[in-house]
Amino acid sequence: MRKILVIANREYWAMVATKAFLITLxxxxxxxxxxxxxxxxxxxxxxxxxxxxxxxxxxxxxFKSLAAAAESRNQxxxxxxASGAQIASRYRLEQGxxxxxxxxxxxxxxxxxxxxxxxxxxxxxxxxxxxxxxGGGPNARFYAQNMVFSEERxxxxxxxxxxxxxxxxxQAHIDPQAVARASTWVPIDGLGLFAKSxxxxxxxxxxxxxxxxxxLPMGIMMLMFMVIMLAALPMLETVMEExxxxxxxxxxxxxxxxxxxxxxxxxxxxxxxxxxxVYGLGGLGLAQYYGVLGMVPLGILPWFLVYQAxxxxxxxxxxxxxxxxxxxxxxxxxxxxxxxxLIIFPMFVWLSVVQxxxxxxxxxxxxxxxxxxxxxxxxxxxxxxxxxxxxxxxALILLxxxxxxVFAAGRIFRIAILAQGQLPKFKQLLRWVTSG
Amino acid sequence: xNHAIELEQVVKRFGSCLAVDHLDLVVPExxxxxxxxxxxxxxxxxxxxxxxxxxxxxxxITVLGCDGGSAANDHVGYxxxxxxxxxxxxxxxxxxxxxxxxxxxxxxxxxxxxLERFDLARWANEKVETLSKGMAQxxxxxxxxxARPRLLVLDExxxxxxxxxxxxxxxAMQSAHQGGTTVIFSTHDMDVAERLCDTIFMxxxxxxxxxxxxxxxQAQFGEDTIRIRTADADSPLSDLPGVLHVNDQRHYKELxxxxxxxxxxxxxxxxxxxxxxxxxxxxPSLHDIFVRIAGAEAGSAEExxxx
Numbered sequence: 001m002r003k004i005l006v007i008a009n010r011e012y013w014a015m016v017a018t019k020a021f022l023i024t025l026x027x028x029x030x031x032x033x034x035x036x037x038x039x040x041x042x043x044x045x046x047x048x049x050x051x052x053x054x055x056x057x058x059x060x061x062x063f064k065s066l067a068a069a070a071e072s073r074n075q076x077x078x079x080x081x082a083s084g085a086q087i088a089s090r091y092r093l094e095q096g097x098x099x100x101x102x103x104x105x106x107x108x109x110x111x112x113x114x115x116x117x118x119x120x121x122x123x124x125x126x127x128x129x130x131x132x133x134x135g136g137g138p139n140a141r142f143y144a145q146n147m148v149f150s151e152e153r154x155x156x157x158x159x160x161x162x163x164x165x166x167x168x169x170x171q172a173h174i175d176p177q178a179v180a181r182a183s184t185w186v187p188i189d190g191l192g193l194f195a196k197s198x199x200x201x202x203x204x205x206x207x208x209x210x211x212x213x214x215x216l217p218m219g220i221m222m223l224m225f226m227v228i229m230l231a232a233l234p235m236l237e238t239v240m241e242e243x244x245x246x247x248x249x250x251x252x253x254x255x256x257x258x259x260x261x262x263x264x265x266x267x268x269x270x271x272x273x274x275x276x277x278v279y280g281l282g283g284l285g286l287a288q289y290y291g292v293l294g295m296v297p298l299g300i301l302p303w304f305l306v307y308q309a310x311x312x313x314x315x316x317x318x319x320x321x322x323x324x325x326x327x328x329x330x331x332x333x334x335x336x337x338x339x340x341x342l343i344i345f346p347m348f349v350w351l352s353v354v355q356x357x358x359x360x361x362x363x364x365x366x367x368x369x370x371x372x373x374x375x376x377x378x379x380x381x382x383x384x385x386x387x388x389x390x391x392x393x394x395a396l397i398l399l400x401x402x403x404x405x406v407f408a409a410g411r412i413f414r415i416a417i418l419a420q421g422q423l424p425k426f427k428q429l430l431r432w433v434t435s436g
Numbered sequence: 437x438n439h440a441i442e443l444e445q446v447v448k449r450f451g452s453c454l455a456v457d458h459l460d461l462v463v464p465e466x467x468x469x470x471x472x473x474x475x476x477x478x479x480x481x482x483x484x485x486x487x488x489x490x491x492x493x494x495x496x497i498t499v500l501g502c503d504g505g506s507a508a509n510d511h512v513g514y515x516x517x518x519x520x521x522x523x524x525x526x527x528x529x530x531x532x533x534x535x536x537x538x539x540x541x542x543x544x545x546x547x548x549x550x551l552e553r554f555d556l557a558r559w560a561n562e563k564v565e566t567l568s569k570g571m572a573q574x575x576x577x578x579x580x581x582x583a584r585p586r587l588l589v590l591d592e593x594x595x596x597x598x599x600x601x602x603x604x605x606x607x608a609m610q611s612a613h614q615g616g617t618t619v620i621f622s623t624h625d626m627d628v629a630e631r632l633c634d635t636i637f638m639x640x641x642x643x644x645x646x647x648x649x650x651x652x653x654q655a656q657f658g659e660d661t662i663r664i665r666t667a668d669a670d671s672p673l674s675d676l677p678g679v680l681h682v683n684d685q686r687h688y689k690e691l692x693x694x695x696x697x698x699x700x701x702x703x704x705x706x707x708x709x710x711x712x713x714x715x716x717x718x719x720p721s722l723h724d725i726f727v728r729i730a731g732a733e734a735g736s737a738e739e740x741x742x743x
Contacts, residue, residue: 002539003536003537003539006533006536006537007537010533014522014524014525018524241522241523242520245518245519245520245521245522245523246516246518246519246520247520247521247522248520249484249489249514249516249518249520250514250516250520250534250576250579251520251537252487252488252489253487253488253489253509253512253514253516253589254509254510254514254534254537254538255509255537256488418484418489418490
């Protein structure tokens with residue numbers, strides 16, 4: 001046991017006391033959070049130039065409402081309520097010629113848009129107030145260079161519909177104010193379930209933050225992913241070095257292959273715990289800072305640690321076997337791709353799982369290794385009502401799969417680490433695993 | 437005398453290749469035992485089996501009285517043929533790691549002593565990757581010897597060393613031997629083997645072909661060698677009566693003669709051809725014996741190794 005600890009100690013420090021580890025430790029969350037920060041900062045850095053838009057109003061009555069709404073928006077909605085700074089462009093609406101619109105007019109306006117004199121133009125058909133029997137109304141048209149995700153189009157759509165609805169109500173002799181009051185929206189807050197408090201009293205659930213409900217489980221799953229990558233991947237490099245520099249031969253002159261492997265895996269798990277502690281404390285600090293600490297499902301921490309240890313053991317042993325077989329980095333590439341796909345597989349299904357964490361798809365997919373670790377913690381973070389047998393069964397299944405992986409990798413490792421020559425073929429690997 | 441190592445009918449195959457073929461060997465404690473043999477003859481495989489890095493397909497290996505598992509490994513130091521050091525570790529840290537793997541709890545003073553002796557003290561806190569090849573080899577030797585092993589296994593310890601470092605290593609090896617350590621080393625340098633070894637073992641195609649003291653081995657071949665030094669470097673001698681083979685090193689030549697050859701007749705003929713500066717009837721050198729057994733292929737390998 002002492003020799004195993006000596007090896008584990010070396011592996012641990014070889015992993016955590018390197019610049020690469022420290023840089024990756026910092027870079028991983030930075031890169032993942034970076035895209036959010038960049039998008040957020042880009043969102044704030046909008047073009048504040050005035051948006052000049054021509055309205056070709058076939059009805060002859062709607063332009064006034066639209067222009068008034070634009071003016072009202074320009075007075076208030078484009079300024080940050082806290083700082084008073086302008087955060088959106090002013091909309092300048094210009095009335096186009098009345099009467100039916102010809103293609104020549106459309107072309108002329110398009111030319112003006114291309115020249116940068118206009119942002120776009122809106123074409124409102126004369127029959128816009130008519131409601132066809134089938135329920136569908138006549139469409140207005142907005143022409144611009146970027147109209148798909150255009151905020152201008154969305155604003156025009158909302159404002160035009162408000163104006164048309166008001167006009168239709170008036171035509172039908174209904175008070176628009178009364179309809180507006182009657183149509184007041186009733187939001188539904190999403191809440192979890194009541195639980196029993198320690199005194200046996202009903203304990204109400206905490207109100208949920210919808211964004212957090214979606215992204216907090218994802219964050220926890222990503223933490224598991226980062227732990228696996230940071231702890232297991234260095235094993236590949238270490239074993240490759242030991243093989244290519246014949247260090248393994250010296251080590252095996254002092255310890256058995258099983259002791260060597262056990263020490264390495266132990267070191268890996270210890271390294272992964274360091275990552276968990278660093279990221280975990282960092283995450284809790286952030287949660288505390290943003291006042292959402294109460295929403296962090298701390299109850300899943302023991303499960304997280306169990307799953308993290310098993311997943312790290314599983315993938316470390318696989319990387320160890322790969323490192324023992326390859327002669328150089330080029331040979332590593334072909335073997336790494338399928339393993340990396342196995343690791344990132346949960347990311348392909350996370351949204352379905354987090355939307356229905358208690359559904360049968362989520363349940364079964366989270367019980368199938370090697371995605372069990374990431375998907376089970378994702379589900380547990382998404383819903384507190386996961387039956388206890390499921391994480392327990394998942395842990396047992398993962399334990400079995402990890403045992404198999406460690407056993408198979410151990411057999412490959414002890415033969416391949418001293419072997420020379422070509423990369424072993426799949427058949428040969430299988431023979432090593434089955435016959436030792 | 438106790439035995440450090442006993443091999444009984446040991447066989448090791450790699451696929452269809454028979455690397456070690458029913459090998460019997462006894463290495464007494466406290467000797468310096470030289471393993472010689474051409475490349476691919478089974479030396480390293482035998483050493484690896486002694487170290488329990490590889491296991492024999494059949495036969496029995498006893499090391500320091502233990503004939504199973506790796507119980508003896510804490511008392512066995514090993515210097516592999518290809519050096520195995522972590523490049524990113526610092527020298528002292530690396531030596532502590534290897535010493536701890538051999539069961540030492542506080543190896544610090546021992547490590548410092550060896551670093552001092554090998555003039556490596558100022559490199560103690562440097563990374564291995566900054567060391568020269570010779571320095572790295574000395575570090576590797578310290579890693580093998582730092583835990584005061586009872587058995588020291590050195591695979592080609594002098595390869596690539598300059599004469600100064602070779603002397604340092606040889607001195608360390610001899611002092612370990614004087615301290616009671618049994619030393620086994622493999623080499624392609626026959627001069628080193630002749631000078632250092634109490635007993636020499638030669639393996640060829642996985643079989644033992646020589647095993648004994650140098651004198652005993654030479655006695656098997658008799659006094660069939662004439663060593664001469666001539667003034668003329670290029671005089672051909674293979675046509676002399678009774679000469680079977682000439683090892684021609686220009687002014688220095690080694691003649692292998694038949695058992696019934698007359699050395700006086702050979703000397704007379706020689707004097708008629710060139711000025712003879714030295715003439716000696718001797719037993720064959722280890723180099724000559726090696727070449728006789730392993731043939732031209734092995735001889736050229738050895739010459740390449742010595743070059």
